[in-house]
């Protein structure tokens with residue numbers, strides 16, 4: 001979990017390394033506007049293969065954030081675009097002149 005400053009606002013972002021590469025999603029359920037975790041950073045289901053909302057149990061795929069089970073089935077988490085360069089992960093389209101600001 002990382003806190004990202006988008007300029008006008010800050011968001012808590014779930015950053016995960018999947019078999020499809022790094023993925024990042026805003027930590028906000030699509031059922032109700034609450035974080036997936038309960039403040040402890042725990043967002044994985046028991047299998048460790050899905051993201052799970054602790055409030056009502058919605059399950060999201062890691063590769064695209066799509067909810068595949070639960071009250072918001074069919075709705076995806078808000079994705080944050082990333083770029084991988086030189087072994088580091090950056091916010092996509094970020095100004096690379098001060099990379100220390102954007103590396104996550």
Ligand code: FES
Nearest residue numbers: 029031053056058
């Ligand atoms: S608030 Fe996430 S499933 Fe209901």
